[in-house]
Amino acid sequence: MHAIGVDIGGTKIAAGVVDGEGRILAQIRRDTDASDADSVDAGVVEVVRELSAAYEVGAIGLAAPGFVSSDQSTVLLCPNLPWRDHPLRERVAAGLGTGVPIVVENDANAAGWAEFRFGVGRDVEDMLLLTIGTGLGGALVVGGRLVRGAYGVAAEVGHMRVVPDGHLCxxxxxxxxxxxxxxxxxxxxxxTAAANLPESAVRMIELSGGGKIKGPAITTAAQEGDPLAVSLLAELGRWIGEGSASVAALLDPALVVIGGGVGAAGDLLLEPTRAAFLGALSARGFRPEARIELAAMGNDAGIVGAADLARLGPQDAVG
Ligand SMILES: [Zn+2]
Structure with a gap:
């Protein structure tokens, strides 16, 4: 059975028809007006209709960037879209009028499920996915099942407190x-480093076009060997690794998957992450140690994961 996965972002919608092996057979994108909730609903209906015209589909999965209710119908809160208690499943079902089953899933959960089923996590049963983009999202698979919690909002690892009285979130x-x-x-x-010691940040400023330093410029400068950029990525890796060790104390995953834009830094990020993880792991030397690897599914993970979760059914997703 084929299913449609729709990855809903702040400024665009990406959708695809996905087969049972996680392959995308057809894909389309639409820009959306993030300030207008109705136009996002209409955009989702439109992409699903277009894909359904060419393929027979048995289920539809919608990946939304926010908190999703445990019955997988409603987006409780979405920071980047004007959705508050938004009945997304109902709206899309009414717009389509076809009766094809629809499930709504958190976008990081969808991406994590795709990595677990078809990506870097396909040989493990217990996995933590960290999606490190502008923010930090997470997904947990425990014993082959996606962990949603009692109310649908589990795995919000980005909001675990790591620094008492630290930066405002x-x-x-x-x-x-x-x-x-x-x-x-x-x-x-x-x-901050550039403001304190401008001569140390010349290359990153140059690569950012002379203005404020941008994320990709840090990665590029580090790949060129720029010492400040290398140390900034190492510091980021230290935070990722130490936090992952705290998650390991709770859940003992076999694998931590790093997804999102920072993955472009490769070993410049992974090596300090692994070192910090092992350094902060309790009872080290007396327990197997989780692997830390980059995500394999790229930008399509949300589409593939949402479709697969919809295809498997809302409550019984078992890999
Ligand atoms: Zn927070």
Whole structure:
């Protein structure tokens, strides 16, 4: 059975028809107006209709960038879209009028499920995915099942507190992991370093076009051997690794998967992450150690994971 996966972002929708092996058979994209909730609903209906015209599909999965209710119908809160208690499943079902089953899933959960089923996690049963973009999202697979929690909002690892009275987070609390292990944190550290010691940051500023330092410029400068850029990525890796060790204390995963834009830094990020993880792991030497690897599914993970979760059914997703 084929299923459609729709990855809903702040500024665009990407959708695809996915087969039972996780292969995308057809794919389309639409820009959306993030300030208009109705236009996002309409955009989702439109892409699903277009794909359904060419393929017979048995289920539809919608990956949304926010908190999703445990019955997988409603987006409770979405930071980048005007969705508050938004009945997404109902709206899309009404727009389509076909009766094909629809499930709504958190986008990081969808991406994590795709890595677990078809990507770097396909040979493990217990896995943590960290999506490190602007923020820090997470997904957990425990015993081959996606962990949603009692109310649908589990695995929000980015909001575990790692620094008492630390940086203010978008969630309203201070010292969340996301404030230290994310693209935004990396850029903040780079700009602070550049303000304090401008001559150390010449190359990163140059690569950013002369203005404020941007994330990709840090990676490029580090790949060229720029010492400040290398140390900034090492610091980011330290935060990722130490936080992952805390998760390992709780859940003992076999694999930690690093997804998102910072993955472009490769070993410049992975090596310090692994070192910090092992350094912070409790009872080291007396337990097997989780592997830490880059995600394999790229930008298509949300589409593939949402489709696969929809195809398997809302409550019984077992790999
Ligand atoms: Zn937070």
């Amino acid at each position: 978008g969630c309203g609390l201070h010292g969340c992991w996301e404030q230290y292990a994310s693209g935004r944190a990396l850029v903040r550290s780079a700009r």
